[in-house]
Amino acid sequence: MNEREFLENYDPRAFEPLAVTVDVVTLTIREGRLKVLLVERGEPPFAGRRALPGGFVRDDDLDNAARRELAEETGLLPRVHLEQLASFGDPGRDPRMRVVSVAYLAFGPSLADPVAGGDAATALWADVDAAGPLAFDHDRILAAGLERARSKLEYTPLATAFVGDEFTISELRSVYAAVWGEDLHAGNFHRKVLSVPGFVESTGATTERSSQRGGPRARLYRAGDARILHPALLRPAREEEVR
Amino acid sequence: MNEREFLENYDPRAFEPLAVTVDVVTLTIREGRLKVLLVERGEPPFAGRRALPGGFVRDDDLDNAARRELAEETGLLPRVHLEQLASFGDPGRDPRMRVVSVAYLAFGPSLADPVAGGDAATALWADVDAAGPLAFDHDRILAAGLERARSKLEYTPLATAFVGDEFTISELRSVYAAVWGEDLHAGNFHRKVLSVPGFVESTGATTERSSQRGGPRARLYRAGDARILHPALLRPAREEEVR
DNA sequence: GCAAAAGTGTTACCTGTACACCCATGC
DNA sequence: GCATGGGTGTACAGGTAACACTTTTGC
Known part of the structure; x- marks a missing residue:
C-alpha cells in the first residue's frame, strides 16, 4: 500500500x-x-x-x-x-x-x-x-x-460509592443486598467488612437519633483508601454459574 | 430540539x-x-x-x-x-x-x-x-x-486457550508462570487444578516419548466445560496491590 | 545409580460460614 | 418488659501453603 x-x-x-x-x-x-x-x-x-x-x-x-x-x-x-x-x-x-x-x-x-x-x-x-x-x-x-x-462489589470498595460520606455497616450491607439481590448475614458481614484492610475506617461517631424502631446506635464509617478488597467479599456461589 | x-x-x-x-x-x-x-x-x-x-x-x-x-x-x-x-x-x-x-x-x-x-x-x-x-x-x-x-487466569479456564487440545498439568502450570511472571509450586498446583470441577478432564492417555530429560510420562488432559473456576486460583497477594 | 519431573501424603494454618448469644435502645 | 437491630464468640468445614516423599523414566 x-x-x-x-x-x-x-x-x-x-x-x-x-x-x-x-x-x-x-x-x-x-x-x-x-x-x-x-x-x-x-x-x-x-x-x-x-x-x-x-x-x-x-x-x-x-x-x-x-x-x-x-x-x-x-x-x-x-x-x-x-x-x-x-x-x-x-x-x-x-x-x-x-x-x-x-x-x-x-x-x-x-x-x-x-x-x-x-x-x-x-x-x-x-x-x-x-x-x-x-x-x-x-x-x-x-x-x-x-x-x-x-462483580465489582466483590473485589473493590465500589459499594461505598452508593452511600453518603459517612455510613453504617448496615447501610453498606443493604447496598450489597440490593445489588446482589440476596440477603446477607448481618453479623458475618459486619466482621468481614471490618477485617478487610482499608475498606472502611471509623469516624468515631455514631448515628444520632436513630430512625429505626429500636436497637443501639450504629457506629459511623467512611470509605478507606483501599482500591481493591483483599480478601474479597465473594457472592455465595451458585451451582449453575460454576460450570 | x-x-x-x-x-x-x-x-x-x-x-x-x-x-x-x-x-x-x-x-x-x-x-x-x-x-x-x-x-x-x-x-x-x-x-x-x-x-x-x-x-x-x-x-x-x-x-x-x-x-x-x-x-x-x-x-x-x-x-x-x-x-x-x-x-x-x-x-x-x-x-x-x-x-x-x-x-x-x-x-x-x-x-x-x-x-x-x-x-x-x-x-x-x-x-x-x-x-x-x-x-x-x-x-x-x-x-x-x-x-x-x-486477572482472568485466576477465575476462568483461560489458560487452556494457550495450550493445545491436549496438555499436561505441567504445561498448564508453565502458562500461569509465564503470564504471572512467577513460579508456582508444582505439587500444589497439580492438586489444585484437579480439584476445581470442570477445569480439566483426563483423556486417559499420557505423553508418549517425553522430550524431557527424565521422569514419568505425564497424564494428558483437555479443557473441561467450566466457564469460571470455583474455587479460583488466586495469585499470591502483593502488599502494594492491596491498598 | 543418578537426576529430573510427575504426582501423593501430611500437617499447620487461615478464612468463610453458621449459629448462638449478649447488649443498647425506643416504646 | 419486649422487640429491634448492632455487634461478638465459637465451632466447624474447607481451602492454602509448605515440605517431605514416592514413583517413573532417560542417560
Missing part, C-alpha cells in the same frame, strides 16, 4: 458514515432497591420507549463525553463514580445508520430526582428488573452493566 | 471527522515467555515504531473486525480466543485525526511465525516486558491487556 492509498483509507468519509456515541448505565439505590437511570425517547426510532441516556462524542475524550451526557440529560453529576463498560457496534443496532456506542457505568448515592434536559423528554429511576424492553440494544448494555456492578 | 435539529446532530459529518479502529493485543507463550504480536509500521506517523496490529472498522461488527485484522495482518486465525478489552478515544492519541480505537484481547497456543500482510511491513512476537515503546497510546492498551489476562 502506498502513501496515497494509505491516506485514502485513513479518511473515514471514504467509508460508510460512522458515528460514535456514549451511553451511560447509571445505578443507584432507592427504597432499598437497585435502580437505573433511563430517559423516555421523544423521537423515532423507538419513540416513547425507554433508553439509556447518551449522546454523541464531540471534541472531548470519552470519559468526559460520558460525564457531560449525564449532566446534560439528567442534571446529575456530583459524587458519581464513572467507568468505561464496553463498546457495542453491531451493524443494525441503530436502524438509521452505523453507530458505535461506548457504554459507561456510573454509580452514585441516592440523590434528587433526575432533571430532564437535552434530548431527553423525561428522565426517571426504574427498577433494574422492570426496566426493559429498552430501545436499541440497551437491554444488552444494561445487562452488561449489572453484571459488572455485581 | 426539533426533528430537523435532531437529524442534523445525528449526522457525524456535521462534527469533526471521526474514525473507529480495532487494535488487537494478541498474547501467546513461546520459549516459556509471554509474547505479544506486534507489527512494524511502514508509514508515518511513528514510521519504524512497533504497534499493535489493527485497522478500520468497516461493514462488519466489532468482533469480526478484530478477527479480520488478526487474519489479514498476521495470517493467524484458528483457535484464538478473542474478547473485547476497552475503548480508547482521547483526542490527540492519533496526531492526524480523531480516532476511537476499540481494543481487543486475543489468546492462542504457540503457532507458526506470523505472516506479514495488509498494512503491516513486518509482524513479530515480542517479549511483553521488552515490547515498548509502541506507537500511539499502544503501550497503555498493552498494559490493559496484560492486566486483564493476568
Whole structure:
C-alpha cells in the first residue's frame, strides 16, 4: 500500500458514515432497591420507549463525553463514580445508520430526582428488573452493566460509592443486598467488612437519633483508601454459574 | 430540539471527522515467555515504531473486525480466543485525526511465525516486558491487556486457550508462570487444578516419548466445560496491590 | 545409580460460614 | 418488659501453603 492509498483509507468519509456515541448505565439505590437511570425517547426510532441516556462524542475524550451526557440529560453529576463498560457496534443496532456506542457505568448515592434536559423528554429511576424492553440494544448494555456492578462489589470498595460520606455497616450491607439481590448475614458481614484492610475506617461517631424502631446506635464509617478488597467479599456461589 | 435539529446532530459529518479502529493485543507463550504480536509500521506517523496490529472498522461488527485484522495482518486465525478489552478515544492519541480505537484481547497456543500482510511491513512476537515503546497510546492498551489476562487466569479456564487440545498439568502450570511472571509450586498446583470441577478432564492417555530429560510420562488432559473456576486460583497477594 | 519431573501424603494454618448469644435502645 | 437491630464468640468445614516423599523414566 502506498502513501496515497494509505491516506485514502485513513479518511473515514471514504467509508460508510460512522458515528460514535456514549451511553451511560447509571445505578443507584432507592427504597432499598437497585435502580437505573433511563430517559423516555421523544423521537423515532423507538419513540416513547425507554433508553439509556447518551449522546454523541464531540471534541472531548470519552470519559468526559460520558460525564457531560449525564449532566446534560439528567442534571446529575456530583459524587458519581464513572467507568468505561464496553463498546457495542453491531451493524443494525441503530436502524438509521452505523453507530458505535461506548457504554459507561456510573454509580452514585441516592440523590434528587433526575432533571430532564437535552434530548431527553423525561428522565426517571426504574427498577433494574422492570426496566426493559429498552430501545436499541440497551437491554444488552444494561445487562452488561449489572453484571459488572455485581462483580465489582466483590473485589473493590465500589459499594461505598452508593452511600453518603459517612455510613453504617448496615447501610453498606443493604447496598450489597440490593445489588446482589440476596440477603446477607448481618453479623458475618459486619466482621468481614471490618477485617478487610482499608475498606472502611471509623469516624468515631455514631448515628444520632436513630430512625429505626429500636436497637443501639450504629457506629459511623467512611470509605478507606483501599482500591481493591483483599480478601474479597465473594457472592455465595451458585451451582449453575460454576460450570 | 426539533426533528430537523435532531437529524442534523445525528449526522457525524456535521462534527469533526471521526474514525473507529480495532487494535488487537494478541498474547501467546513461546520459549516459556509471554509474547505479544506486534507489527512494524511502514508509514508515518511513528514510521519504524512497533504497534499493535489493527485497522478500520468497516461493514462488519466489532468482533469480526478484530478477527479480520488478526487474519489479514498476521495470517493467524484458528483457535484464538478473542474478547473485547476497552475503548480508547482521547483526542490527540492519533496526531492526524480523531480516532476511537476499540481494543481487543486475543489468546492462542504457540503457532507458526506470523505472516506479514495488509498494512503491516513486518509482524513479530515480542517479549511483553521488552515490547515498548509502541506507537500511539499502544503501550497503555498493552498494559490493559496484560492486566486483564493476568486477572482472568485466576477465575476462568483461560489458560487452556494457550495450550493445545491436549496438555499436561505441567504445561498448564508453565502458562500461569509465564503470564504471572512467577513460579508456582508444582505439587500444589497439580492438586489444585484437579480439584476445581470442570477445569480439566483426563483423556486417559499420557505423553508418549517425553522430550524431557527424565521422569514419568505425564497424564494428558483437555479443557473441561467450566466457564469460571470455583474455587479460583488466586495469585499470591502483593502488599502494594492491596491498598 | 543418578537426576529430573510427575504426582501423593501430611500437617499447620487461615478464612468463610453458621449459629448462638449478649447488649443498647425506643416504646 | 419486649422487640429491634448492632455487634461478638465459637465451632466447624474447607481451602492454602509448605515440605517431605514416592514413583517413573532417560542417560
